[in-house]
Amino acid sequence: MPTTRQVSLASRPETAVLPENFMMLDAATPPLGDGDVLVRHIYMSVDPYMRGLMNDGGVAYAAGFEIGKPLFGRVIGEVAESRNADFREGDFVYGMLDWAEWSVAKGGESLRRVDPALAPLSYFLGTLGFPGLTAYVGMMLIGKPKEGETVYVSAASGAVGQVAGQLARIAGARVVGSAGSDEKVRFITGECGFHDGFNYRIAPTVLEALRLHCSDGIDVIFENVGGENLDAVLAHANPFARIAVCGMISQYNLAEPYHLRHVKEVVSKRLNMQGFVVRDHAHLIEQFIEETAGHIADGRMAVAEDVMNGLDNAPAAFIGMLAGENFGKRVIQVGQDPNAF
Amino acid sequence: MPTTRQVSLASRPETAVLPENFMMLDAATPPLGDGDVLVRHIYMSVDPYMRGLMNDGGVAYAAGFEIGKPLFGRVIGEVAESRNADFREGDFVYGMLDWAEWSVAKGGESLRRVDPALAPLSYFLGTLGFPGLTAYVGMMLIGKPKEGETVYVSAASGAVGQVAGQLARIAGARVVGSAGSDEKVRFITGECGFHDGFNYRIAPTVLEALRLHCSDGIDVIFENVGGENLDAVLAHANPFARIAVCGMISQYNLAEPYHLRHVKEVVSKRLNMQGFVVRDHAHLIEQFIEETAGHIADGRMAVAEDVMNGLDNAPAAFIGMLAGENFGKRVIQVGQDPNAF
Structure with a gap:
């Protein structure tokens, strides 16, 4: 199993988020059990709602990040190894996964396949996400x-x-x-x-x-x-x-x-x-993707993305996004995208 | 035609409403033209929304009272004389009429008949109004x-x-x-x-x-x-x-x-x-009256009314209502109610 770099929560911010609230480390990915899926991360999302998850207790509608554990968020990746009948090696997937380069989705939980023919993969974290x-x-x-x-x-x-x-x-x-x-x-x-x-x-x-x-x-x-x-x-x-x-x-x-x-x-x-x-409306996502991919393909909807490179830059990218320095949807590319133009 | 006592707006309140903002006077009721209805007032309503109508320009959704003219509001009365095919002498009616003892509803405008068998007449200004x-x-x-x-x-x-x-x-x-x-x-x-x-x-x-x-x-x-x-x-x-x-x-x-x-x-x-x-929902009133009169008749809905007597007491009754001194719906009885128990 590959070793992965991860971003963990070192401490909770008082008000503004600071670089020292994060900690980089290297960890082994656990061996795969029945139903598990090993995912190679390609893009990960940083979003404003994550600021609330850094507080003790999270927010009213979601549990927060824990000190000493990796932060998590929406990730697009590629299945590297699968012991789950729903996912095959080479599938592109979306999931709620760690801020990391690799992770194991236990039982395939939170994963769904995405179709790279519909749009660039990173769009599934923004306009199509x-x-x-x-x-x-x-x-x-x-x-x-x-x-x-x-x-x-x-x-x-x-x-x-x-x-x-x-x-x-x-x-x-x-x-x-x-x-x-x-x-x-x-x-x-x-x-x-x-x-x-x-x-x-x-x-x-x-x-x-x-x-x-x-x-x-x-x-x-x-x-x-x-x-x-x-x-x-x-x-x-x-x-x-x-x-x-x-x-x-x-x-x-x-x-x-x-x-x-x-x-x-x-x-x-x-x-x-x-x-x-x-x-509360997550069940609408597939229908939404289909409709909106049509708008993009037909030129009715423009997309502005702000892609930064490297997991080590994720804390700075997140802090900058909270201050409004991004131009369009900010995503972090943490691995090679075989579909990129 | 009868002479009527009226309550007119003498001046606009700065903040609190004062007795000197009102003026009592006696006026002749005009002769009836085709379609007009002469109404003998029995009960009139004083309501919080009238405070807004005392300001210059009224409120966003209604024109206000004018200085030197009678205030107006919801009244229950009896038709004393009618030149309108929809209303007959002795009918009990509801209308948006002057703060007065008598008034002429031009063309019968704003009038509708109320059924005194359904509930006490004053209820049509409160629970059934x-x-x-x-x-x-x-x-x-x-x-x-x-x-x-x-x-x-x-x-x-x-x-x-x-x-x-x-x-x-x-x-x-x-x-x-x-x-x-x-x-x-x-x-x-x-x-x-x-x-x-x-x-x-x-x-x-x-x-x-x-x-x-x-x-x-x-x-x-x-x-x-x-x-x-x-x-x-x-x-x-x-x-x-x-x-x-x-x-x-x-x-x-x-x-x-x-x-x-x-x-x-x-x-x-x-x-x-x-x-x-x-x-915005005035078209629902008849259906509402029917349903709610049923609740009252069957003992499912209690009614608290606060009835004061005499048109001359209307300004004080209104001022007191704004201060919360009333207990239940405040109405002013300005004429004899032949249906009263």
Whole structure:
């Protein structure tokens, strides 16, 4: 069995995540028992939700990382050896696996096969993975944009936001996004086909930017940010607007949350605010992949990826992603991809 | 044509409503044209939403009162003279009419007949009127309590809250209410059959009271109050809870709204918050009256009314209702009720 490099949790962050919260080590992969699958990792995902898993106790809906053990996340790999009838050597698979170069999926748990003919393998961690499904659930099952309505997406160039906005555009809505640099705004209004966008870091206030860029108000909001962004959304929403609340990344590290001033608009505007967590909708993934791979193949959906190389760079890549330095879905390539162009 | 006493708007309140904002006067009722109906008023309604109509410009969903003109609201009366084929002398009617003893409904506009055999006439302003329909929309169309779930109703002895809680009890839920006096709590846990209740004025905090009285969390919330009450609800709600937001009466006169701390629970608990305004559902009123009159007749629904006498007392009755001094639905009797027991 191969020896593998792994990233373990050395300590829990106080507020900001630091390099010393991680520890690199080399470990033997265990021998295969009946039903087990040895996976050679190719790509692994780093995502904002992992910040919550670093806290003691994890989050309300998932167990967290344990000190001294490898972190885990979504991985695309190749089956190197299988004692499981559902998987054969050479299959490409998706699974919830360690931050490592190799791992053993006990009983094949969490694995499913992915089809490398559908799209580049790394896309199954982003646009064709749970970030994409998150966008689909929030936009299509909760927001339900109608032709001609105005849709606003925050964190719009990120893994989730870029898909959310493009799904709304495909549905016939007018889509406006906000992002943290002029380059990101050019990406969403260019390749992604958003109708308008703004750089929230240089806007006077989010509310003033919304008044300028969404002059007919907002009918559907895909909310990733919380705080001032959510308050501006409440103030500028149209009657009967739907607010799909995917996350409030601006609020997670604050001792005192932002003071919302416009909550009472919920009544007079008859707003609907719905929080959601993608794992409740995991059963939709195959149908979602099929539909969305069609959008990509037909040129209706652009994909921005931010691929970094080497498992040893994973902690820095994760820390940088939390600060917004990535451009599109950040993935780490940890092994050779035989399907790469 | 009879001369009528009227209550007009003398000035707009700055914050609190004062007696000098009103003016009593006597006016002639105009002669009847084709289609017009002369109504002798019996009961009129004073409701919290009228506070918003006193402001310049009214509210987002309705035009306001005008200075120098009579206030208006929901009235039950008797047809004294009719030049309209749909209404005959002696019919009992419901309409949006002046704060007055007599009025002419031009073309019969806003009038519909009510059946005095179904229930006492004044009930058509409360449990069988728009307050009752408000409770029905929030509880049954938005909250949708299931058997065994826990439902929390704020302002629970009021015109809306008492119906909301009883509808949830009839649906098989465990119902907990809060109100502003021990006597009101005795009413909801006694005649109304709520399973538990608390006096929020003597509870240490709303959150501590909810932990004590809703030990299994809360699945459905009928929110009338906002502010600290809403924050406690967000903190103590169960995953997938539904929050029907009817009003935020605690927030309307504040320059700086309450600082909500628990909004981020919307995501991890997958909460649904839905604001609503009853006038969007006015078409349901006849079906609602039929169903609810059955509940009253069969003893499944109790009614608390707070009837004051005399049009001249209407301003004081309205001001007192805004301060919570009423016990149950406050109505003003302005004329003789031939159906009274």
